[in-house]
Amino acid sequence: MTEEIEHASRSELRELQSARLRTTVERAYENVPFYRDALDEAGVTPGDIRGVEDLHELPFTTKADFRDQYPDGLFAVDDDELRRIHASSGTTGKPKIVAYTEADLELWHGVMARSMRAAGLEPGDTVQNAYGYGLFTGGLGFHGGAEALGATVIPSSSGNTQRQVELAQDLGSDAIGCTPSYALYFAETAEELGVDPRELPLSVVLYGAEPCTEPMREEIETRLGATGIENYGLSELIGPGVAVECAKAQDGLHIWEDHFYPEVIDPETGEPLPEGEEGELVLTSLSKEALPVLRYRTGDMTSLTYDECDCGRTMVRMDGVTGRADDLLIVRGVNLYPSQIEDVVLEFDDVAPQYRIDLYREGNLDRMELTVELVDGFDGDREELCDRIRTRLQNALSFTPDELELVEYGSIERTEVGKVKRVYDHR
């Protein structure tokens, strides 16, 4: 079951987007001094924005703007209209505070329910929600969406993995929502408990909040015997529920563009890029009340395609996020995303999907150490495997680490709560 808007023609959609954009720009200009100043400075009035074709005239909003406007400088409504506050943690400084009116919460739950339907879930299904509850939008976003769908939610939150496995088994969870790294940790824990994770009732893994490469997805699907569905979102826009893969094609994430308008720009120049080219994703909220966001620079690198999808939805698809612009590693002058290394490493059946990257600077030289875990019970030739991984990295990325270490299964620390850390930059 899908909503009519998911199949709207491109021209219908554009008309709706343009109307909503005009309202959003007016709302931001009238109620948020930050946006009034930014538009005045750019010499743009709300009347200049007639539709999405004029969007490029608006200035960008950045992460730094959220921090500078802490706590409520970006709010566009009076306090008594607010129903919820969330915050996204940063590695430095103040968190980014985001707010919701009643209509915003309804919108959020609606797009999350839509996402879950696209993932193949139906009313009556049971969704085990292993995203962290609290200020982080993951927990309550998936929670509200599952309820709006008409599913039963198990608000298990993150951590306590042994109990998670028991709950999935005893309550018959049809789906689990969690980060990709946690999905694998969950499978490992089940195995340790003597439970074959493929025998669990789970048929869908709703993963998100971390980039996930294609080999990582395959690993999740094989280990859990379930379909892996990538979810995308960010607190600054609403939380999870901005885009999702459809179970039918699993080929890119449909952006719910009746509410979130996407552009891809060159991160250096800020110029919009043509369809299919990779660049930084920029999103504009089209329906939100409490916190309208104009041209937010997500820092996520992706590309867009407007080709029709096998599922029949007309909404644009974004490629899985290859990395955050912030995650880009520059090592000896070579630009690398950790996900590119992961892609190569996980091609090898003899390695487990656990690795860490350590970066050091010796004198003026960068030095990278890559540590990769072997599969349980590996008894092959380590040196030979090392050579093959090195050769493959060289061929695929024109790069090899200074040191490549293969370690026993289980020796790299697992993350039970929150996002996994794979890169340790000691430079």
Ligand SMILES: [Zn+2]
């Ligand atoms: Zn589709």
